[in-house]
Amino acid sequence: MEDITLDKKLILGFQHVLAMFGATVLVPMLTGLNPSVALLSAGVGTLIFHACTKGIVPVFLGSSFAFITAISLTLSSHGIAAVKGGIIAAGVIYILLGLIVKVMGVEIIESFFPPIVIGPVIMIIGLRLSGTAFEMIGYSPIGDTGMYSIPIKGIIVAATVVLTMIIVSIFAKGFFQLVPILIAVTVGYLLAWALGMVETEIIAEASWIGYSASAKSDILTLPSFSFEAIVAIAPIALVVVIEHIGDITTNGTVVGKNFFEDPGIHRTLMGDGIATMAAGLLGGPTNTTYGENTGVLAVTKVYDPSIIRIAAVLAIILSGIGKFGALIQAIPGPVMGGVSIILFGMIASIGVRTLVESKVDFSLSRNMIIASVILVTGIGVDNIRLINNITISGLAVAALLGVVLNKLIPEAI
Numbered sequence: 207m208e209d210i211t212l213d214k215k216l217i218l219g220f221q222h223v224l225a226m227f228g229a230t231v232l233v234p235m236l237t238g239l240n241p242s243v244a245l246l247s248a249g250v251g252t253l254i255f256h257a258c259t260k261g262i263v264p265v266f267l268g269s270s271f272a273f274i275t276a277i278s279l280t281l282s283s284h285g286i287a288a289v290k291g292g293i294i295a296a297g298v299i300y301i302l303l304g305l306i307v308k309v310m311g312v313e314i315i316e317s318f319f320p321p322i323v324i325g326p327v328i329m330i331i332g333l334r335l336s337g338t339a340f341e342m343i344g345y346s347p348i349g350d351t352g353m354y355s356i357p358i359k360g361i362i363v364a365a366t367v368v369l370t371m372i373i374v375s376i377f378a379k380g381f382f383q384l385v386p387i388l389i390a391v392t393v394g395y396l397l398a399w400a401l402g403m404v405e406t407e408i409i410a411e412a413s414w415i416g417y418s419a420s421a422k423s424d425i426l427t428l429p430s431f432s433f434e435a436i437v438a439i440a441p442i443a444l445v446v447v448i449e450h451i452g453d454i455t456t457n458g459t460v461v462g463k464n465f466f467e468d469p470g471i472h473r474t475l476m477g478d479g480i481a482t483m484a485a486g487l488l489g490g491p492t493n494t495t496y497g498e499n500t501g502v503l504a505v506t507k508v509y510d511p512s513i514i515r516i517a518a519v520l521a522i523i524l525s526g527i528g529k530f531g532a533l534i535q536a537i538p539g540p541v542m543g544g545v546s547i548i549l550f551g552m553i554a555s556i557g558v559r560t561l562v563e564s565k566v567d568f569s570l571s572r573n574m575i576i577a578s579v580i581l582v583t584g585i586g587v588d589n590i591r592l593i594n595n596i597t598i599s600g601l602a603v604a605a606l607l608g609v610v611l612n613k614l615i616p617e618a619i
Contacts, residue, residue, distance in 0.1 A: 210510065214381055218508060219516030221388040223524065225498040225549065226268045226517075227534050233269030233491045237278040239289075240421045240489065241535070242525050244269050247490025249521030251481030255493075256515055258477030259469045264503060264511040265457055266518070267481050270494035272446045276439045277491060283434075286489060290429030292439030293486030299443040300479025308472035315471055319451055321564035323608040325557045326577045327452045328459070330584030330601050331497050332554030339550055342543030359401050360540040367394035367544025375505065384506045387545055394541035403538040412532035417525075424489035439492075443482075446494060448605040450478055453495040456553060459560050460500055461509045501549030504556060572615040580608040 210218070230248050231241040251267040259265075273296070281289050307315060319327075344360035347353070367390045374386035382389065398404055417425070454474050458465040465474065474495075481493040499517075503509055524530045566573055584604030 210384075210508070210513075214384075215510070215513050215516055216520075217381075217385055217388065218506070218513045219520055221385055221506075222266055222499050222502055222514060222517035223520050224391055224534070225387060225502045225545070226266055226496050226521075229271070229496070229498060230268035231535065233271060233274060237274055237491065238281045239277065239286075239491055240418070240424050242417055242421045242528075243424050243488055244490045245521050245525035246425075247485035247488045247493065249518040249525065250484050250488065251490075251493040252518035252521070253515060254481045254484055255474075255477035256511060256518075258480060259465075259473045261511055261515070262463075262469060263454070263457065263465050263474060264461060264499075264509050264514045265454070265474075265495045266499040266514050267478070267493040268496045268498075269491040270446060272449070272494070273439060273442050273492045276442060280435045280438050284432055286424055286427050287430040288432040288435035289439070290427065290486045290489060291431040292435040293492050294429055294483050295431070295436040295440035296443040296492055297479040297481070297483030297486060299440055300447070300482060301476050302479075303443075303447055304472040304475030304479060307475060308470070312466045312471055315451065316466060318609050318612070319455070320612060321560055322566050322573050322576050323580065323605070323612050324452065324455045325561035325564070325566065326580035327448075327557070327584070327601070327605050327608065328456045328560055329554045329557030330581065330604055331449075331452055331456065332550045332552070332557065333585055334601060335497070335546070335550040335553075339543050339546035342539035342546060344540060344543075359398075359403060360543070363394050363398050363401070363403065363538065363540035364544035364547070366397055367391070367541055368547055370394070371505075371545070371548050384508055386505060387502060387549075390545060391537070391541055394544060395537060398538040398541055403540070405536050408536045409529065409532045413528035415527060418528075421489075427489065429486060443479075443492075446492075446602070447475065448602050450475065450495060452601070452605065453497060453500065455560075456497065456556055457495070457500050457503070459556055460504045497553050498546075498549055500556075501552045504552040505548065572611075572617070575615065576608055576611045579611060580604045583607055 226248065230244055234241045234244040248268045255265060255267050256263070277289055280292055343364045344357040345354055348355050370390040370393045371386045374382060374389050378386070451471065454465050454471060478493060478495065485491060485493050499514070568574055584601050587600035587603050589600065590603065
């Protein structure tokens with residue numbers, strides 16, 4: 207592909223901002239943290255990650271869902287300062303894990319995560335998010351009947367978004383073929399506006415420039431290192447590291463590079479850790495690599511890491527523009543739900559591609575067993591609450607089981 211000009215890179219970067227925005231601001235909305243600070247933290251964290259990984263891994267960092275329960279409970283019982291301390295401690299654990307990997311070597315990690323483990327885990331990353339896509343559209347239970355419904359308007363908008371993405375991806379030429387998500391969101395937004403689904407009051411009431419008083423307070427508050435807060439938040443990093451490995455593998459598969467070797471999984475872990483520490487200092491949620499943006503890479507086939515850094519700068523700038531935040535926040539769920547159907551499906555498909563390209567032999571019972579356990583556990587098991595309000599996701603459980611089975615079951619079976 208020919209070199210992309212700066213103006214086109216700006217548009218592609220904005221497309222990445224759109225992809226991550228909904229999930230990134232949803233976490234602070236669920237935990238009680240400030241969405242503007244979360245957006246600022248995501249942008250700063252992404253730039254830190256790229257600095258740590260030699261600028262060659264096209265990853266965007268956003269708010270992690272794994273810490274929602276712990277952050278919410280800690281915020282209500284100990285306050286923002288204690289939450290900051292707990293998140294900083296989680297970042298330290300990431301860094302320590304990165305140093306361990308550096309000492310032991312990437313071969314050890316790869317031996318625990320071969321294609322028969324990584325492929326199904328990547329599939330789960332996409333499939334576990336599929337329910338979220340339909341919830342955005344309005345898929346909801348009808349009382350206690352066991353039946354579900356989707357509002358007609360939601361179906362129309364989401365279907366229009368999906369159809370627009372398909373048409374643009376297949377028939378558009380030149381630069382327009384690179385921004386199917388941005389075009390689809392614009393079309394869906396305008397349709398939703400015409401159908402009266404956009405909350406214009408949010409946009410009208412938002413200020414143009416600057417952070418709110420609560421956001422400024424959160425940013426300026428110094429962290430406190432409460433033992434209870436650290437125990438509640440920091441250990442979750444030990445579980446999320448498995449998701450990190452899955453996300454980096456997925457990203458490398460999409461791009462066609464082995465990021466385990468260059469820049470090294472130890473660098474990506476440290477980048478995640480330092481970015482999370484920065485988020486803690488600012489008052490944002492813990493940072494993590496985002497599958498939504500990897501989905502954008504898969505759709506556009508534009509893998510230039512500088513575009514991700516442009517997206518990070520845009521996120522930082524836009525975090526201080528109240529009107530923009532309100533405009534994006536007002537995007538109706540069905541619009542992002544339609545986009546997510548494609549993005550999440552792309553991620554699951556990448557897992558299938560990993561198995562195919564690695565020529566995993568499913569005539570062997572061991573491979574069938576490992577894949578079966580990972581898929582069923584990863585999809586069937588929801589978040590499990592452990593002691594001290596620490597939660598472990600079904601994805602992490604599935605990955606752990608896959609690692610164990612891969613080591614226990616003989617190769618010849």
